[in-house]
Each structure stands twice: as structure tokens, then as C-alpha cells.
Amino acid sequence: MTIFQFPQDFRWGTATASYQIEGAAQEGGRGVSIWDTFARTPGKVFNGDNGDVACDSYHRYEEDIELMKKLGINTYRFSIAWPRIIPDGDGEINREGLDFYHRFVDKLLEAGIEPFCTLYHWDLPQTLEDIGGWGNRRTVDAFVKYAEVIFKEFSGKINFWLTFNEPWCIAFLSNLLGIHAPGNKDLQTSINVAHGLLVAHGKAVQSFRRLGTTGQIGIAPNVCWAEPYSKSPEDQAACDRAIALNTDWFLDPIYKGSYPQFMVDWFEKAGATVPIQEGDMEIISQPIDLLGINYYTMGINRFNPEAGALQSEEVDMGLTKTDIGWPVESRGLYEFMHYLQKYGNVDVYITENGACINDDLENGKINDDRRIAYYEQHLTQIHRIINDGINLKGYMAWSLMDNFEWAEGYRMRFGLVHVDYRSLVRTPKESFYWYQNVIKNNWLETRI
Ligand SMILES: CCOCCOc1ccc(-c2cn(C[C@@H]3NC[C@@H](O)[C@H]3O)nn2)cc1
Secondary structure: OEEEEEOOOOOOEEEOOOHOOOOOOOOOOOOHHHHHHOOOOOOOOOOHOOOOOOOOOOHHHHHHHHHHHOOOOOOEEEEOOOOHHHHOOOOOHHHHHHHHHHHHHHHHHHHHEEEEEEEOOOOEEHHHHHHHHHHHHHHHHHHHHHHHHHHHHHHOEOOEEEEEEHHHHHHHHHHOOOOOOOOOHHHHHHHHHHHHHHHHHHHHHHHHHOOOOOOOOEEEEOOOEEEOOOOOHHHHHHHHHHHHHHHHHHHHHHHHHOOOHHHHHHHHOOOOOOOOOHHHHHHHHOOOOOEEEEEOOOEEEOOOOOOOOOEEEEEOOOOOOOOHHHHHHHHHHHHHHHHHHHHHOEEEEEEOOOOOOOOOOOEEEOOHHHHHHHHHHHHHHHHHHHHOOEEEEEHHHHHHHOOOOOHOOOOOOOOOOOEOOOOOEEEEEEHHHHHHHHHHOOOEEEEE
């Protein structure tokens, strides 16, 4: 057995997102989001599942906060649903939506839990998608207006802010691969979306500073760490492209004021260009205070000219997989965090990490040992990373509870707490109690 002690000020938390847990999709003045539309499009979401009810956290948030208190977390990452605040995307403010989040945030603060707020976690008002979504500058300006409403309302209550969750998913998973909403499958569209959200990010950071909003602000890319299947230069280049599209494509503009040229050249060969306007890169590269990093798995990749826009194919190496099919390999988190140092030793929070393990109730318990093993491996890497002097300041497990896992619907379960979607009864899993013990001790006791 080994004991890994964490820093005294290390933040322990969990993460969720509005569309995945709230439900009440037609309540409180909420408008329609692209995920309401996408989920109702036949064949897009497993079993035709949608977020109409989800975990009903809109009504059960006090019960959720009691679970957080029991878990012992001091930080809770959530997202605000833009369609609850400005239902048609760019028009009237919905006071009822603001009041809901005030009640929620006040309860969190009462419980001694730090709110860690994501402004955009994929639920774009449908009216803005109807005019071209993030590729239309009107959507960018509407986002800034929405962000300013939230900054003015919650400054002083919220001190940790993220503009966007997983920009690669927003741009490429959703507009090149078509797997998430709105489901486009076009390279130029996806590059336009990526650029639009980056400009929106930069403008929102400018507003954050101008309004004197309390706290720190950043963005949360999801990581793709890939290592070459062979020593061939082609396989290494295929890995470089896969890593860069999730990370450098977004963080180079933010930290360096320019896109990674080798990727710009790669896409130009495919006939796609970045729609940069005068002043965009200066706006995008507004200094930020922190980074959220979402890590789930890593890949062993090789060059394959038939393997999509990047010609980079992940090879199945026979590793243990979670129930969503992702290899369990915590080493990639350690390697990535050292890769990230090229942007400086910036303050980083792991804003998502977790395992899809679909164990169900057995005699009133959920013995999700595989999830415990996943967390033990990844928290061991977190300890190594901190010991290397990297400014890793906190960790939020994905997720507090089972919830709507996008195109996978409700069949894929990432929660520390089981949700019975018929009764909405919440049941802490064995991993909940394991994580509770880590938090209480502020140390990790490995079993080997
Ligand atoms: C067959 C081709 O496949 C291409 C890759 O397809 C995917 C799908 C899904 C993901 C994905 C899902 N998650 C978890 C979420 N993070 C945010 C939060 O809302 C969680 O629910 N992270 N990444 C990545 C890649």
C-alpha cells in the first residue's frame, strides 16, 4: 500500500452540465436548444433519449447538494443553460432563469461548496443555430451579451469561470463528424465554428475584465493524447495532428495569438481556411487565468490516408476498456500535462475525469470496483504531476451522478451516484464512498 498526500489547498470536486442533468426542458421560461432538436431527430441519440427530464436536477438540486455535502467536495462544476437566460438566444432576458441559478448557487455557497461555472456546455439556443450558429458573428455577439448578463448577476458569488467546455467537441465532433448537435459533417463549417467560439471566448474575457467580475476565467479543452504505433515519421505525424486538433488548435490562438501553422497548412490542402478577420487574434489571445483539462483516455495512433480529415487512426491495443469502449490508460494524463507546459506552468484544474461503468444495483448497492480502479490509477498520475511541480490545483470527477451522455443517451453511466431514471432515486455507488475517503484524508491509499 502507498500513501499519496495532496496539497492542503487542493480542490476536490465533481462536475455536471445543464442539459445532462436539469430536465425541466419546457419549464421556467427555457427556450429550445440545439440538443432538444438533435435528440428529437430520429437516429441521433440512442433509444431516442432526450434531456426533457434527465436527472430532474432543476427540481432536485437541494437533494443533489446534500449528496455533495455527504461526499465532502469543496468545489462543484456546473454549467448555466443559455436558453434559460435568453430563451431566443439574443433577445429578452428571462428573470426566472436567473432566479433559478441564484437559488442554486446560494445553496452551494451555504453548503461551503465553491461554484465552478461553465458558461457554455453545448446547449446553444436553436434560434442561433438557425442563423448559422458559431460560424455567424451574430452568435458570437449574442454569446458576449449572455456572458455579460451572467457576469453582472453572479460576480461576487462565482469566482471560477470557464467560457467553453471542450471546444474540439463543439467544433469537430459536432460539425465535422456529426456525432453531436447540430450534426453537421463539413470541414469548413467545423473550422468556422472553432474560430467563432474562440472569438466569442476572447470577447467574453474582455467583458469579464472590463466589468471587474470577481474570480478567475479560462476555458476547458478535452485532451487527445496519442503515441505512435510505429517509429515511422508518418505515424508520429498522425499523432501530432490528433493531439493538435484537440489542444493546439485552441490553445495556440489563446496563448500565442496564432493557429498552429502545420495544421493550417494541412487543412488548406483539404481546401479549408480559417476565416480570420482583422483584430480577431488579438481578441482571442486575451490573457486567461486558468485552464480546465478534461481527460478520459489516450490512443496509439498510426497514419491511414482513409482515416478521416486527419488521416490518423487509433489502433486497438487490447487494453482494458470502460463500458463506452475507451481504453483505460492513465499514463496519457501525465504525458499530456508535461506537453501542456509549452504554454507555461499555467494554473490547471482537471475539470473532467471519470469512467463509464454501467454496473447496476445489486441488493441495494453498486459495486463499481472498475470505476474505483480507474480513479485510483488517474489520481496516482495526478499526484505524480503535482510532484513534478506542475500547477495542478484541483480535480473534478465526471460525474457526480449518472446523466444524459449525449448521443449515448442514458445507457452510459459515468456517475459516482446511480440514478434510477424511472423513479429518479439517487444511490451512492461504492466509488462514491471511496472518493469520499480520499477527500476526507486528502490522500490516496493505493491497494498495491
Ligand atoms: C466513432 C468516432 O468517434 C469519434 C469520437 O467520438 C467522441 C464521442 C464522445 C466524446 C466525449 C464524451 N465525453 C464525456 C463528456 N465530456 C463533457 C461531458 O458532457 C461528458 O458527458 N468526452 N468526450 C469524445 C469523442
